[in-house]
Amino acid sequence: QSALTQPPSASGSPGQSVTISCSGTGSDVGGHNLVSWYQQHPGNAPKLLIFDIDMRPSGVPDRFSGSRSGNTASLTVSGLQAEDEADYYCTSSAGSNTVIFGGGTKLTVL
Amino acid sequence: QVQLLQSGAEVKQPGASVKLSCKASGYAFTNYYLHWVRQAPGQGPEWIGVISPSGINTFSAQNFQGRVSMTTDTSTSTVYMELGSLRSDDTAFYYCARQSKHPHSLDYWGQGTLVTVSS
Numbered sequence: 001q002s003a004l005t006q007p008p009s010a011s012g013s014p015g016q017s018v019t020i021s022c023s024g025t026g027s028d029v030g031g032h033n034l035v036s037w038y039q040q041h042p043g044n045a046p047k048l049l050i051f052d053i054d055m056r057p058s059g060v061p062d063r064f065s066g067s068r069s070g071n072t073a074s075l076t077v078s079g080l081q082a083e084d085e086a087d088y089y090c091t092s093s094a095g096s097n098t099v100i101f102g103g104g105t106k107l108t109v110l
Numbered sequence: 111q112v113q114l115l116q117s118g119a120e121v122k123q124p125g126a127s128v129k130l131s132c133k134a135s136g137y138a139f140t141n142y143y144l145h146w147v148r149q150a151p152g153q154g155p156e157w158i159g160v161i162s163p164s165g166i167n168t169f170s171a172q173n174f175q176g177r178v179s180m181t182t183d184t185s186t187s188t189v190y191m192e193l194g195s196l197r198s199d200d201t202a203f204y205y206c207a208r209q210s211k212h213p214h215s216l217d218y219w220g221q222g223t224l225v226t227v228s229s
Contacts, residue, residue, distance in 0.1 A: 003154065036215040038155075045205055045222060046155065051215035089154055093214050097160065097169035099145070104154035 004029065004090055004102035011108040012080045020105045022073040022090030028100055030071035034093035037066055037075045041086045049088075050075060077107070085109045112136040114144075114206050114220035121226045127194040130223050132206030139163055139187035143209040145216055146180065146191045150202040160209065161189060196227045 005023040012018040022029065022037075029035055035053045038046035048057055050066035053073065063078045073092070077084055090102040117131040132144065146158040158178060159170030165182035179192045189206060204223045207216035 034212075034214045038216075045207075045219035046216070047219075048210070048215055048217050051210065051212045055212070057210070057217060087154075091157070091214065097167075098171060099157040099160070099214050101147075101155045101157055 004092060004100055006088075006090060006102040006105045008103070009106045009108065011110055012077075013110045014080050014082065016080050017076060017078045018080060018107060019074050019076045020088055020090075020107070022075070022092075022102045024071050024073075024092055024100070026071060028071075028092040028094045029068065029073050029090075031095070032093040035066070035068060035073045036091045037064075037073075038089045038091070039084075039086045040089065046089060080109050082109050112208065112218045114208065114218055116204075116206060116220040116223045119224040119226070121228065122196050123229055124197055124227055126196050126227075127192055128196060128225055129190055129192040130204055130206075130225070132189045132191075132220050134187045134189070134208070137208075140184060144182075144189045145207045145209055146178075146204065147207055147216075148200075148202040148204045149222075150199070153202075155205075156202075158191070158193075158204075193225075196225075198227050201225060201227045 037050040040046040053068045054066040065076045088105045094100040113135045115133045140163045145160045147155045149155045161168045161180040181190045206220040208218040210217035
């Protein structure tokens with residue numbers, strides 16, 4: 001099964017908003033509400049940012065928001081801060097109790 | 111606090127098998143599924159599989175079926191993953207991660223175990 005499609009890079013200046021897309025199919029992103037987003041800083045394990053398309057775990061700032069339209073999910077980071085510079089990955093259920101990751105997007109804060 | 115403590119780095123020859131462990135603490139082990147995810151250097155993560163805490167239910171990615179085995183030991187709150195027929199492209203960090211109360215979202219991760227496959 002192919003990875004979900006994410007842009008390899010994104011960037012924005014401090015205070016701006018950036019949106020990262022995650023494209024799949026009706027068998028994964030479009031067919032399940034089980035889309036999550038993770039942030040990963042170099043040398044660390046991924047950190048859960050968003051689950052169930054648009055829900056935030058406690059402790060995650062509301063600057064991070066998720067959405068979905070058709071077979072594409074999106075992560076928006078508002079009010080960019082230097083510490084947001086990291087890699088971001090989406091995941092989705094792919095049916096039959098399996099999970100698929102996106103290829104990842106490197107976010108640069110200019 | 112929730113902790114997932116993974117076993118140490120491994121170096122294996124091509125064709126060998128590796129068995130990794132992940133010891134959970136700080137929560138009720140029997141209430142949460144555990145996933146395995148790997149990440150090759152400089153690459154994105156790749157989902158390997160998931161196991162129920164009882165060990166009765168396991169699901170794995172098609173790429174790993176027939177080559178991966180996951181088990182649990184509820185007496186020690188430990189999950190194991192064995193990967194066989196190792197190849198050089200299996201070289202990666204291997205993470206265990208707890209599935210939250212929301213299916214397929216992973217809220218706590220282990221520190222990772224580096225597996226190097228080299229002759």
